[in-house]
Structures are given as C-alpha cells and as structure tokens.
Amino acid sequence: MPKQVSVPPKVLGRSIDRRLVSTVARIFVAGVFLFSGFAKVVDIDGTIRQVRAYRLLPEAVVPTVGSGLPILEIALGVLLLAGLLTRFSAVMVTLVSAAFFIGISQAWARGLQINCGCFGNDGLNPHPVPGYIRELVLNALLITACSWLIRRPGSRWSLDAGLGLTLDDHDDDEDDADSEVPAIPLNGVQQ
Amino acid sequence: MTNARATRESRQAKAAAMRAAAAKAEARRRQMIVGAVALVLIALVIAIFAIVQTSKHNNAKNAGSTPGGFDGNYSVVVGQASAPVTVIAYEDFQCPACQQYEKANRAQLAAYVKAGSIKIDYRPIAILDRSSSTNYSTRALNAAAAVVTNSPSAFVTFHDLLYDNQPAEGTAGLKDQQLIDYAVQAGAPKAAVTAAVTKEIYKGWTVKATDEATTKGGVSGTPTVKVNGKTLTDVSAASVKSTIDAAIAAAKK
Numbered sequence: 001m002p003k004q005v006s007v008p009p010k011v012l013g014r015s016i017d018r019r020l021v022s023t024v025a026r027i028f029v030a031g032v033f034l035f036s037g038f039a040k041v042v043d044i045d046g047t048i049r050q051v052r053a054y055r056l057l058p059e060a061v062v063p064t065v066g067s068g069l070p071i072l073e074i075a076l077g078v079l080l081l082a083g084l085l086t087r088f089s090a091v092m093v094t095l096v097s098a099a100f101f102i103g104i105s106q107a108w109a110r111g112l113q114i115n116c117g118c119f120g121n122d123g124l125n126p127h128p129v130p131g132y133i134r135e136l137v138l139n140a141l142l143i144t145a146c147s148w149l150i151r152r153p154g155s156r157w158s159l160d161a162g163l164g165l166t167l168d169d170h171d172d173d174e175d176d177a178d179s180e181v182p183a184i185p186l187n188g189v190q191q
Numbered sequence: 192m193t194n195a196r197a198t199r200e201s202r203q204a205k206a207a208a209m210r211a212a213a214a215k216a217e218a219r220r221r222q223m224i225v226g227a228v229a230l231v232l233i234a235l236v237i238a239i240f241a242i243v244q245t246s247k248h249n250n251a252k253n254a255g256s257t258p259g260g261f262d263g264n265y266s267v268v269v270g271q272a273s274a275p276v277t278v279i280a281y282e283d284f285q286c287p288a289c290q291q292y293e294k295a296n297r298a299q300l301a302a303y304v305k306a307g308s309i310k311i312d313y314r315p316i317a318i319l320d321r322s323s324s325t326n327y328s329t330r331a332l333n334a335a336a337a338v339v340t341n342s343p344s345a346f347v348t349f350h351d352l353l354y355d356n357q358p359a360e361g362t363a364g365l366k367d368q369q370l371i372d373y374a375v376q377a378g379a380p381k382a383a384v385t386a387a388v389t390k391e392i393y394k395g396w397t398v399k400a401t402d403e404a405t406t407k408g409g410v411s412g413t414p415t416v417k418v419n420g421k422t423l424t425d426v427s428a429a430s431v432k433s434t435i436d437a438a439i440a441a442a443k444k
Contacts, residue, residue: 045248046321049405053412055411063245064241067240067241068238068241075236075237084225085225085226111424163225164217165218165221165225
C-alpha cells in the first residue's frame with residue numbers, strides 16, 4: 001500500500017485569497033485617510049493650530065505643514081482607493097502614521113492636554129487619555145495594514161494591475177513557494 | 192533523444208525566464224515613471240495649496256476695521272490696576288468648557304475683583320467656527336469687539352449674556368439680531384453695534400486676536416486660564432480658588 005501523502009498545512013494563501021486581503025487593507029487605510037483628510041481640509045486654520053498644539057515643529061513651518069498635511073492625506077487616500085502605486089502609497093502612509101504616533105506619544109508623555117487632531121478635533125481637553133489611546137491604536141492598525149500592503153501590494157480591483165504596474169502573479173508565485181511545504185512525489189519515493 | 196529534449200526544455204525555460212524578467216523590468220520602469228509623476232503632482236498641489244491658504248489667511252487678517260477700547264489690542268481688563276494677581280482668560284464664545292468654567296467661577300472671581308485682589312484680563316478668541324454652521328465663534332467675537340469699541344464697560348455683561356445663552360455645538364448659533372439685542376441689553380449703542388455685527392467689520396481682527404493667542408500666548412485650546420502667568424491645568428472652582436489664594440499670599444510676602 002502506497003504511503004499516505006501528507007496534506008500541506010493550510011497556509012493563509014491557500015485558505016483565503018491574499019489579493020482580497022490586500023484589497024481590504026487598501027480600502028481600510030484609504031477610508032481612514034480620506035475621512036481624516038477631509039475633516040482637516042475644511043478647517044485649515046484649525047488644522048494649523050492643531051499642528052502647533054503638539055509643540056514639535058518650529059513656528060516657521062507650522063502653517064505649511066498644517067495646510068499640506070490634509071492634502072497629502074487625501075492624495076494618499078485616493079491613490080490607495082484606486083489601487084495606484086500601492087506599495088509607494090503604503091510606505092508614505094506608514095511614514096505619516098508613524099509621525100502621528102510619535103506626535104501623540106510625546107504629547108501624552110509631556111502631559112499636553114490636547115484633543116488629537118487626527119479627526120479634526122479641536123482644543124484643550126481635560127481628559128485626553130482615552131483619545132490618545134484611541135489614536136495610538138488606530139495608527140498602529142494603519143501601520144499594520146500598510147506593512148501587509150508593502151509586502152503584498154498586488155490586490156484585486158486595482159489600477160496597478162490594470163496599468164501593468166505590477167506582476168502580481170509572479171510575485172505571488174514566488175511568495176507562495178517560500179511558504180509552502182516542499183512538494184512530495186506522489187509515490188512517496190525520494191529521488 | 193532524451194538529451195535533446197532536455198536541452199530544448201531548458202532552452203524554453205530560459206527563454207520564459209528571460210521574458211518574465213523583461214516583463215518585470217518593464218513593470219518596474221513603468222512604476223518608476225508613474226511614481227515620479229505622482230510624487231511631483233502631489234508635491235505641486237501641496238505647495239500651491241499652502242501658498243494659497245497663507246495668502247488667504249493674510250488677506251483675511253488685514254481686512255476690515257480695527258476695534259478700539261482693547262488693552263494691547265486684544266485684552267479687556269476688568270478690576271483695579273493695583274490688584275496683585277492677574278487672571279488671564281482665553282475663551283471662545285462657542286466653547287462648552289468655557290461655559291462650564293464661567294458657571295463655576297464667575298461669582299468667586301467677581302468677589303475677588305470687588306475686593307481688589309485680582310484683575311481679570313479677558314482675551315476672547317475664535318477657534319471653533321466649525322462647531323456651528325454659521326461661524327458663530329467668529330461672529331460672536333466680532334460682536335464683542337463692537338461692544339468694546341463702542342461701550343467698553345458693557346463688555347462683561349455682554350460676555351456673561353453670551354455664555355448664559357450659549358448655543359449648542361453643531362447648531363446655527365445665535366442669529367445676528369440676537370447678538371445685537373444682547374449687546375444693547377448690556378448697554379452698547381444699537382446703531383453702531385448693528386452696523387458692525389451685520390457687516391462683520393472686525394472679522395480680520397478676530398483672526399489676528401486668535402493668531403496672537405495661539406502663537407505668542409501658547410494657547411492650544413479654550414479655556415486657557417493663567418494666574419500670574421501660570422497656566423492652570425484644572426479650571427474647576429476649587430482649583431481656581433486655591434491657585435488664586437496662593438498667588439495672593441505670595442504677592443503679600
């Protein structure tokens with residue numbers, strides 16, 4: 001009786017479609033950035049004050065950062081939603097989120113009583129800690145989603161694929177080969 | 192025979208690998224081009240937007256009239272000049288936390304002022320325009336400037352009326368006519384206030400007052416209350432009282 005062929009353990013790529021996971025990650029990050037970008041862009045003066053409130057940047061660059069940040073967020077949100085330049089956008093989002101993460105952490109550490117500006121809130125808040133935690137968790141989630149996207153930028157319904165900017169199939173094949181159990185000959189005989 | 196087949200297969204495999212490599216290089220090249228174009232476009236849009244915003248902000252700042260009656264352009268000081276303790280209060284008329292601060296502290300602060308131990312330096316600002324559909328923050332501050340310009344002694348009453356009748360966040364705020372009525376009730380002349388409120392002639396000044404507070408004043412939110420220069424982290428009645436008492440005691444030494 002031939003030896004029973006062992007079934008490879010179910011790896012992620014086999015049980016669910018990785019390209020679909022990338023699509024979900026992409027849309028999640030895009031949604032957060034578009035929402036927060038629009039909330040900021042409708043009140044640029046407020047956003048500039050918010051940037052100032054973190055007391056990290058010199059006053060000379062605060063207005064430029066405050067007005068540029070919402071545009072950058074919206075641009076990255078649009079790119080990710082369209083699935084255009086996914087890896088590049090994911091890297092940029094990671095940098096922006098990391099900057100937010102550091103900004104919030106230092107505000108908390110220094111005991112600044114500010115509402116996080118991430119969703120366009122304003123002003124001093126006597127109980128800022130829940131807000132800090134919420135924003136830190138959100139930014140950690142964004143960074144996690146982006147690190148997935150940086151590794152696997154190929155996703156369903158993306159312009160990248162449509163424009164021939166990625167060769168997802170090849171990427172996937174290579175990645176699959178890494179993670180899979182080596183093929184065992186059907187007759188169980190080692191060659 | 193087997194050898195020839197193996198060679199053909201290996202040649203085919205090599206060709207396929209080369210094609211794949213070429214396709215990959217092509218994809219990478221396209222990615223670089225599109226990426227560079229996108230990066231330049233985003234940078235350009237950001238730069239243009241930042242420049243437009245800055246010039247808009249500066250134009251808004253320099254438009255309209257400058258109100259009179261303020262100390263050092265942005266302050267309304269209430270109390271005796273000789274009072275040993277100065278309480279600076281940065282407030283926004285739309286800010287619910289300021290309303291709470293006012294409710295909790297108004298009576299005890301008035302008693303201190305009456306006793307000559309403190310003076311209050313009111314510095315109203317407008318940072319919460321997005322909390323109403325009509326920029327109530329700015330309109331209320333503009334109305335306050337009109338009151339101070341025309342009748343400085345009416346300011347505190349007007350200020351108190353606005354906090355007692357503060358509109359909820361997310362609403363349209365008080366109407367211009369309501370602002371005018373409160374100003375008149377506080378003792379300001381109707382005609383002058385009406386003109387200033389309906390045309391928002393001090394709007395540019397409201398931007399300047401807010402900029403001044405948030406840059407030089409270090410204000411990141413309202414209410415920001417400073418007792419002899421020290422910012423309070425807790426503006427409850429008990430905390431304000433103990434801070435003021437300590438400042439008075441320190442001044443007596």
